[in-house]
Amino acid sequence: MDEKIRVVIVDDHQVVLEGFMARLEREPEIDVVATASNGVEAIEVVKSTLPDVVLMDVSMPIMNGIESTQVLKEELPNIRVLMLTMHDNREYIMKVMQAGAVGYMLKEISAEKMVQAIKTVYQGSTYFCESVTQTLFSQEITPVVAKSNPLSRREESVLRLVAQGCSSKKIAQMLDISYRTVETHRQNIKHKLDLHSTAELAKYALENGLSS
Structure with missing residues (x-):
């Protein structure tokens, strides 16, 4: 990879933030360009630094990660947001998807998997950690709107x-x-x-x- 992947980390817990930074600063292909501690700060920081990928905490004061992701996707539609959370219930996952995030992973994810997730979404794919995938695809999903399916x-x-x-x-x-x-x-x-x-x-x- 010729250019480093520019990353912004958003989390309201300083210890968690520093832990993520320590993980990623060891990666030669990743450059942590800024951090933020709430959704409002996140919007300002992302607009000023224009990173490739944003690691976004879900639960934060002032403005949560889902709300700030919605704002960012409206104003910067090409931004790639990876949501970080302690929750793997389906309601949270669906809200994240609807906000426009392209990935969802638990904070307990290993450093190796976190790097894999960042690279995956940077390259244009979506990423869900294993437990989230199991939550999504092990349950019957009732269509929200009944439509005729136009697909082959x-x-x-x-x-x-x-x-x-x-x-x-x-x-x-x-x-x-x-x-x-x-x-x-x-x-x-x-x-x-x-x-x-x-x-x-x-x-x-x-x-x-x-x-x-």
Whole structure:
């Protein structure tokens, strides 16, 4: 990787913040460019530093991580937000997805997995730590809105794998089709559903029972 991944860390607990910084400062491919201790600070810091990835705590004073993520995604739609939390219940996960975050991981995650998560979302995929994935995909999901499904079976298969955080290269390998074909399917899915990002695709899959 020629350029370092520029990261902002947001957490209201100083000890946790320093712990995350210590983990990431050992990584030659990652540069922690700033920190913040609440959602309002996070918005200001992210606007001034324009990082590649934001590690965002969910529960914070003044403005929580979900609210600040919504603001950031409206004003800086290309920002990649990875949500950090102690909670792995489905309600929290869905709120995070709806806010526009592209990943969700528990604070107890190992340093190795945290780095993997940052690299994954930086490269354009979604990331959910293992326990969160189990929470999401082990439960029956009732569609929020009953709609006729415009997707072909192959497009549904691609969408399911996108929702699980798989890259186009990985999907091509799993479905035994070319990378270009996967990219074509992804563009067709976005067009049919009027969606514009990987996070929106994953959210649609979760809400319409196409995630498992």
